[in-house]
Amino acid sequence: MTKNQIHEWHERLEDGRKQYIRAHWNSREWLFRLAHPDGEAWMPMSPTVETWLALRDVLFRKYQRKRLPIKHLQTVDNVLEDLGWRVDENGEAVKIES
Secondary structure, eight states: OOEEEEEEEEEOOOTTEEEEEEEEEEEEEEEEEETTTTSOOOEOOOOOOOHHHHHHHHHHHHHTTTOOOOHHHHHHHHHHHHHEEOOOSSSSSEEEOO
């Protein structure tokens, strides 16, 4: 398994167009980029909680198929905890009460 990993997924916007998101793990941190089919190149983006949850879903599915080590999933879980969220055993996001 390489240290640099790229994970991609797409989402539908309100107007029906697709938006592609790429998360890149470079052995220290996650970097996010965004692209539209009619756009020219990948643009940097700052991730929201929803983006982190979508990345966790992608990583969890890869982990279940034994295509990804658990440590990548744990790094995303740690970031979500820092943001005040956690994922329960059913895979649903729960806001942490302070």
